[in-house]
Amino acid sequence: MTRESAKNVEKGSCQVSDILEVFGRYQIFQYVLICLPSVFVTMIDINYVFVAGDLEYRCRVNECEDTNSTSAFPTWWPNSTRDRCMRPVLKPGITSCTNESFTPQLTECTDWIYESNNTIVAELNLACQPWKSNLIGTIHCIGMLVSMFVCGWLCDRYGRKPTLVVCVVGSCIGQLKKFATTWDLYIVIEFLEACLSGGSYTPAMVLLLEICGRKHRILSGVLFAYFIYLGESLFACIAMFAPYWKTIVTIIYSPLVLFVFYFFLVHESPRWLIVKGKTEQAKATLRRIAEANKLDLNHEEFDDLNEAQLKQKFNITDVEVKERLAAVFMSKEILKRLLVSTVCRFTASFVYYGLMINSVLLPGDKYTNFLLATIMSFPGELISLYLMNKIGRKLPLMVGYVMSGVLCIGSGYVPDSMTWAKISLFLFGKMVIAACYTGAITYTMELFPTSARGSLLGLGSFASRVGGMLAPLTPILSTVSPTLPSICFGCSAVLSGVLLTLTPETKELPLMDTVQQVEDSIRKAKEIERSQRT
Structure with a gap:
């Protein structure tokens, strides 16, 4: 919006092209409506942390059990073993169980006593099969990966609003998990649910961006992220007070x-309506926005606008500059940036969700630890916004990734007896990686030219999803060594920080439109650096 346009808006008059530049009551109401589903979708996307969480259990020895048997090893259990997956063998003719009633032999266990039925581990009898419970999170992430490929096309083909509503309401299919009696059926439902719930993020974010002006696009991203963090924290509270998995579901x-009811409450993006030639519907939405924000619109002039004129008012063109992917991938500079962006996006997702999932393994109450881990995302988002606007993109990300890696490794090597030291390092690592998560998205968007930005960002999003897919499997590494997950998180983060030295600062640079402009900017920067040395 120009300065003159801003003055006109303040006086009450408004040009057609400035309708979306004013942030008023319409945007506030729509923003709340659009962001609200993300609270529930976020809880769905991390439900497996507690729904499929591990439990304490031990092997059942029917000859020795009584009505008061618990998952804790009883006094009669042989001192030579505490393996919860193996069953000690009784000596022949034993009628009373003591420590001396067993042979040195062990046999594979087939029946267990669980501490509770709070997770599907007990109800689906998944004892001593940690790969099955951990694989549920990975299956969920694969479903979200599938939705990423499909929902973008659905948004462009059928609209942002119907895609959002269908994906959110369709996620109700997850209720069927309560009736699953086998692990195979459970993961099929989990996959289908993720295919739907994962598809709600893109239309929601696109809607937020397309109903506001340029000045408020950062606000839309921050607000959307905060609703996601709210969902994470709310999920921890729900699991804390209602731990039974079917109640959570x-x-x-x-x-x-x-x-x-969002079919009636949420309005379609006017920009999408204009692009699709739905001129009358676009006009109705723009008129609604002007009325809600109390803008003095020249209705006679507005009603006379045809499709071409409306597109011209909002700078919407029918043809965009496209470059062949072959030309994009022949550029060494683009390939270098693609390598850095994919590693950084992978690491941000891998460490962020890995720390969240592994927070339940920390010493202390697992619900409290998970809640603290989710709360640390809030200051992380503010830190990212402040530093990237104040200092730049590259340096805060480099320092952030390395710092997060050091904190993760440090937390892994602090003994459980030093509870607060271990948890503090863990939580600070989570806060810093949350800042890097947001910062990496912004930075990678600025690294690529407009002609190939969508395709290259898609590869970055794919890498991010792969990181999210591997994160639920990291608790299995704890069975090898308690420090192994922390080492994996730390090494991945440090590697990303080092790779960032290969890419330029983008804060003061204009967005490039073509690969050639990227190459020319690098060449020019090298010439300036060379001249300064001489």
Whole structure:
């Protein structure tokens, strides 16, 4: 919006092209509506942390059990073993169980006593099969990866609003998990649910961006992220007070059906309507925005606008500059930036979700630790915004990744007896990687030219999803060594920080439109550096 346009808006008059530049009551109401589903979708996307969480259990020895048997090893259990997956063998003719009643032999266990039925580990009898419970999170992430490929096309083909509503309401299919009696059926439902819930993020974010002006695009990203963090924290509270997994599923999935009313409450993106030639619908939405924000619009002039004129008002062109992917991948500079961006996006997702999932393994109450881990995302987002606007993109990311890596490794080597030291290092590592998560998205968007930005960012998003897929498997590494997950997180983060030395600072640079402009900017920067040395 120009200075003159801003003055006109303040006086009450408004040009057609400035309708979306004013942030008023319409945007506030729509922003709240659009962001609200992300609270529930976020809880769905991390439900496996507690729904499929591990439990304490031990092997059942029917000859020795009584009505008061618990998952704790009883006094009669042989001192030579504490393996919860193996069953000690009784000596022949034993009628009373003591420590001396067993032979040195062990046999594979087939029946267990669980501490509770709070997770599917007990109800689906998944004892001593940690790969099955951990694979549920990976299957969920694969479903979200599938949705990433499909939902973008659905948004462009059928609209942002219907895609958002169908994906959110369709996620109710997750309620069927309560009736699953086998692990195979459970993961099929988990996959289908993730294919739907994962598809809600893109239309929501696109809607937020397309109903506001340039000045408020950062605000839309921050607000959307904060609703996601709110969902993470709320999920921890729900699991804390209602730990039974079927209760959790009921609480987080049931409200989704109410979002069917979004067909009447949420309005389609006017920019999408204009692009698709739905001129009258676009005009109706723009008129609604002007009325809600109390803008003095020249209705006679507005009603006379045709499709071409409306596109011209909002700088929407029918043809965009495209470059062949072959030309993009022949550029060494682009390939270098692509390598850095994919590693950084992978690491941000891998460490962020890995720390969140592994927070339940820290010493102390698992619900409290998970809640603290989610809360640390809030200051991380503010730190990212402040430093990247004040200092730049590259340096804060480099320092952030390295610092997060050091904190992760440090937390892994602090003994459990030093509870607060271990948890503090862990939480600070989570806060810093949260800042890097947001910063990496912004930075990688600025690294690529407009002609190939969508395709290259898609590869970065794919790498991010792969990191999210591997994160749920990291608790298995704890069975090899308690420090192994922390080492993996730390090494990945440090590697990303080192790789960032290969890319330029983008804060003061204009967005490039073509690969040639990227190459020319690098060549010019090298010439300036060479001249300064001489």
